[in-house]
Amino acid sequence: MTPDVFKTIDLNSDLGESFGAWRMGDDAALLAVVSSANIACGFHAGDPDIMRHTVSLAVEHNVAIGAHVSLPDLQGFGRREMAVTPNEAYAMTLYQIGALHGFTRAAGTRLRHVKPHGALYNMAARDAALADAIAQATRDFDPSLCLFGLAGSALLKAGRDAGLTVAAEAFADRSYRADGSLQPRREPGAVISESDQAIAQAMAIAREGSVRAVDGQIITLQADTLCVHGDGAHAVAFARSLHAALEAAGMVVAAPHLSGARA
Template sequence: MRIDLNSDLGEGHGRWELGDDEALLAIVTSANVACGFHAGDPTVLRRTTRRAAERGVAVGAHVGYRDLTGFGRRFMDVPPAELTDEVVYQIGALAAFTSLAGERVRYVKPHGALYSAIVHHTAQAAAVVEAVTAYDPGLAVLGLPGSEFLRLAEEAGLRTRREAFADRAYTPEGTLVPRREPGAVLHDPGTIAERCLRIVRGEPVEAADGTEIVIEADSLCVHGDSPGAVETAAAVAERLRAEGVALEAFTD
């Protein structure tokens, strides 16, 4: 068995620091790096891509709505053509710094409200797919299993990879419980690690209402901005390796 372990990194901005990127880069196999729209600035992007390259961690463009104030977690009714251009812009910005580090962007993962919207919002999902296809059809895309985004990406010939969230609660339909609801974010590293092992094995896990669901995944995400993110990522990695699961970037 093998699985990718990813985290959202590069989310500081100016004097505002968020998460322990250095520690997480020693654990994860893929880094979803903010591209300046929901978080990140040029200095943060350059530092994060350099350290990822030094660690051998795959870099993905973590694209989102132009929403620094809301950290990209508010839905925005962006016209599809405009959204396509904004996603291309973000990939290009991250690619410049990744190239300076001697590496390249290997995949695209939408962030926050955009990620949630394109589970069902066909027009915005198509806009993101169009952006990736126009920029580099060789890029992989990472998204929620069963989403419009992955369906359209597959139809467009992009390499699609399914993502499960280590530290988020799920609805019975396999979507994420909104962050505003109680219990949406999980915190106990041991419980999270055990759930991740079940996901990798294809075993059912408990949804928010107590029902059991099966989540198919090529990559597991630990949110870098969550309290205890480093401890959680370390617990997941240790538990998986102890059970013979290899941690490898899904783009390898």
């Protein structure tokens, strides 16, 4: 992978994750930095008022809006695996896309992408049947939607097989195994807490198409979009620093529908 392969790259963040009286993250500040927003649809976080407000903020900042679909697990924040069938995965994906679509349509904008959250994301990365169900639900709702998924995963293959545009995603602040999968959050070192280390990892992915796995191996990792998590204490400062580093390296930060995700 040559250093100048990625002239443009997307920065996405998981937003709209407040719920009722509980607040998480500084969505307004992050939306001034990122190019794509994955908005929670009520299954793992978010509620109708938060969904509407987050869509409004995204429109204000001209940020691409995506449905952040999840397992129905508010208490576990969607991070606990559940035994769901492909039919159930299809239905819950379609349901959540439709819910967020109502708010985007009312705001005079449109959905641009779909990204599974948490446990559903990781399950679909390795389970072809679940991946196919999510891709089919996305296609059946709107075949012009872009499907976000872990770089090199079953979800991206399912999206391509369904005729969707896909965006291969990588993470600045997550550790990788040698097979390209994410190190599970329950394991030590799964989340990179040092900003400089996370930025260095993100820049290696964006410029060189590679990442150092936890065992020390350098693995190929082609990414169209980088995720910056919005729930940490220093999330906004980190997102600003990463955005600045990408631009300083001569890259343009732009959503996949503008930067050209993979067909």
